[in-house]
Amino acid sequence: MNADLGSPRELTGLQRRRALYQPELPPCLQGTRVRVEFGESTTSIDPKCADIVAQAFPQTFGQKLVHFLEPNSMASDTQVIKEHPPIRVGVLFSGRQSPGGHNVIWGIHDAMKARNPHNVLLGFVGGTEGLFAKKTMEITNDVLSSYKNQGGFDLLGRTVDQIRTKEQVNAAMSTCCDLSLDGLIIIGGVTSNSDAAQLAETFAKHNCKTKVIGVPVTLSGDLKNQFVETTVGFDTVCKVNSQLISNVCLDAVSAGKYYYFVRLMGGKASHVAFECALQSHPNMVILGEEVALSKLTLMEIINKICDGVEARAAQGKYHGVLVIPEGLIESIPEMYALMQEINNLHINNVTEDEIPSQLSPWAAALFKFLPPFIRRELVLHQESDNSAQLSQIDTEQLLAHLVEEEMKRRTKEGNYKGRKFSSVCHFFGSQARGSLPSNFDSNYAYVLGHICVQIVATGLNGYMATVTNLKDSTNKWRCAAVPLTAMMSVRRHLRGPGAVPIGRPVIHPSPIDLKAESYAVLREKASSFLLDDFYRTPGGIQFEGPGANTKPITLTIEDQDYLGDIEILQDYLNKVRTILKPGCSREILKAAISSMASVNDVLKVMSAPLNAELPLYHFN
Ligand SMILES: O=P(O)(O)OC[C@H]1O[C@](O)(CO)[C@@H](O)[C@@H]1O
Numbered sequence: 079m080n081a082d083l084g085s086p087r088e089l090t091g092l093q094r095r096r097a098l099y100q101p102e103l104p105p106c107l108q109g110t111r112v113r114v115e116f117g118e119s120t121t122s123i124d125p126k127c128a129d130i131v132a133q134a135f136p137q138t139f140g141q142k143l144v145h146f147l148e149p150n151s152m153a154s155d156t157q158v159i160k161e162h163p164p165i166r167v168g169v170l171f172s173g174r175q176s177p178g179g180h181n182v183i184w185g186i187h188d189a190m191k192a193r194n195p196h197n198v199l200l201g202f203v204g205g206t207e208g209l210f211a212k213k214t215m216e217i218t219n220d221v222l223s224s225y226k227n228q229g230g231f232d233l234l235g236r237t238v239d240q241i242r243t244k245e246q247v248n249a250a251m252s253t254c255c256d257l258s259l260d261g262l263i264i265i266g267g268v269t270s271n272s273d274a275a276q277l278a279e280t281f282a283k284h285n286c287k288t289k290v291i292g293v294p295v296t297l298s299g300d301l302k303n304q305f306v307e308t309t310v311g312f313d314t315v316c317k318v319n320s321q322l323i324s325n326v327c328l329d330a331v332s333a334g335k336y337y338y339f340v341r342l343m344g345g346k347a348s349h350v351a352f353e354c355a356l357q358s359h360p361n362m363v364i365l366g367e368e369v370a371l372s373k374l375t376l377m378e379i380i381n382k383i384c385d386g387v388e389a390r391a392a393q394g395k396y397h398g399v400l401v402i403p404e405g406l407i408e409s410i411p412e413m414y415a416l417m418q419e420i421n422n423l424h425i426n427n428v429t430e431d432e433i434p435s436q437l438s439p440w441a442a443a444l445f446k447f448l449p450p451f452i453r454r455e456l457v458l459h460q461e462s463d464n465s466a467q468l469s470q471i472d473t474e475q476l477l478a479h480l481v482e483e484e485m486k487r488r489t490k491e492g493n494y495k496g497r498k499f500s501s502v503c504h505f506f507g508s509q510a511r512g513s514l515p516s517n518f519d520s521n522y523a524y525v526l527g528h529i530c531v532q533i534v535a536t537g538l539n540g541y542m543a544t545v546t547n548l549k550d551s552t553n554k555w556r557c558a559a560v561p562l563t564a565m566m567s568v569r570r571h572l573r574g575p576g577a578v579p580i581g582r583p584v585i586h587p588s589p590i591d592l593k594a595e596s597y598a599v600l601r602e603k604a605s606s607f608l609l610d611d612f613y614r615t616p617g618g619i620q621f622e623g624p625g626a627n628t629k630p631i632t633l634t635i636e637d638q639d640y641l642g643d644i645e646i647l648q649d650y651l652n653k654v655r656t657i658l659k660p661g662c663s664r665e666i667l668k669a670a671i672s673s674m675a676s677v678n679d680v681l682k683v684m685s686a687p688l689n690a691e692l693p694l695y696h697f698n
Pocket of ligand 1: 345
């Protein structure tokens with residue numbers, strides 16, 4: 079465990095200024111009293127799994143939805159919280175580092191102290207291991223001062239994201255009993271919140287008084303469903319990565335000699351890659367969900383990329399930017415099957431060294447075909463949810479390597495006559511995870527922290543703190559508590575009526591909706607992205623000024639601003655291309671010069687935050 083955890087940090091000027099930023103609260107959380115409204119009883123997110131979830135969670139299944147409202151709201155079946163006896167709460171980071179995590183703890187702290195200054199908030203040092211070993215530090219305003227609105231999880235740190243085995247659950251329960259905790263708040267993604275649900279069930283069964291609460295915090299943005307609009311950290315991570323991608327795009331077009339292959343985080347779902355593509359317009363983006371749906375093989379993907387390289391070469395372009403999610407490799411059918419075999423061997427305790435010799439003949443043949451660096455990475459030990467360590471598999475390098483081979487083959491066979499293909503690879507992973515959180519993530523996390531305290535105070539067990547209506551300003555946000563079991567389901571074996579549910583109920587990551595309008599926009603623009611170098615520069619995160627309060631674009635994609643933005647840029651490119659054709663007439667040149675007056679405006683659009691007010695354009 080890192081000895082520096084929780085130490086005061088020396089802050090830079092920007093960090094100090096950020097530490098002064100006071101997140102906004104919706105009206106229902108601004109006072110010390112909150113009205114609690116109980117809604118409908120819940121079932122499973124997948125009604126066909128309701129019985130299985132109910133069986134697995136007899137104590138916590140079917141609980142009601144709960145909304146937190148201003149005390150003066152008129153609502154039926156309500157209970158006003160009037161008294162605030164002192165409470166003790168424990169909190170831990172269980173999921174991966176995600177910008178905004180510290181603000182959840184800050185929100186919990188402020189809400190607890192506002193209710194009763196004698197309330198005690200304990201942080202578990204070192205995540206789950208700190209929980210099992212009862213290693214705590216008291217969270218005070220002093221401790222928090224250099225962590226407010228700051229990136230990282232280093233106030234408390236984290237270890238393995240798992241509270242699942244009998245020993246782990248028992249250790250967690252004895253810690254909560256020994257510390258006499260009223261609430262245990264677990265900050266994390268799908269895996270951590272699934273474990274939180276199990277813990278809540280076990281605590282209820284053993285009459286442990288501690289209420290277990292989950293908070294949706296994961297940069298991957300895949301904990302998304304009818305109750306959860308987005309997760310803390312996703313907005314920041316997409317903004318930081320989009321800036322990095324757009325920098326790389328401008329570098330590529332400036333030198334005109336490299337293809338950049340960029341891999342982004344996001345294992346089971348490609349939300350980060352999708353969002354960043356919408357924000358930065360790279361030449362190509364390949365999402366795991368579309369590959370899985372169309373069952374594209376590795377070589378089909380390589381051929382598609384090579385066709386793109388050829389089409390660009392035909393226009394004299396020898397540079398480009400390709401974006402992929404880290405989960406792409408697992409979406410390719412034959413790679414998935416190979417990785418499943420490797421996973422099963424791990425589960426049967428076969429060592430990394432022995433795995434290659436234990437593969438079935440077809441898997442061994444595929445394994446042998448892959449370059450040695452990928453072979454080494456594929457057999458690495460598994461994640462806590464028994465999946466492959468996707469962040470360690472250099473899929474972008476695999477693609478770049480195979481594209482280079484294919485381009486050489488096409489050249490040799492005389493099908494490609496352009497210049498030699500050259501690539502540069504990047505994995506943008508932890509660079510974004512440790513970023514200063516955007517205002518959106520700072521506010522969202524802080525509000526969720528406040529909601530957690532309302533949940534504990536209401537005595538709810540096995541709930542997740544949620545906020546909806548995030549598209550709107552903070553004063554219109556709706557605060558709620560949703561039973562974790564309502565988000566759980568069981569994966570099915572086969573499609574159609576014969577489908578057999580398998581495995582235990584968990585909260586599953588939700589994939590990109592390939593029927594959504596945002597995806598249609600991306601695909602509609604694909605050929606323009608590929609050929610027109612239609613790059614977009616969102617710039618760094620804005621903390622103050624007009625761009626500071628932009629929301630995650632996936633939440634506002636229906637908003638015409640973004641679609642209009644794309645149209646304006648395309649229109650601009652077309653005009654410039656038409657006007658400035660070599661050998662054009664004097665009149666056309668004059669028209670071009672006058673239309674250049676608007677170029678600055680266009681450049682402003684290209685670097686404007688997505689929801690900033692855009693000027694109108696007129697081309698002569
Ligand atoms: O830094 P680590 O431990 O390799 O974690 C990486 C994983 O965490 C995530 O960032 C979030 O779950 C994944 O996208 C990634 O595979």
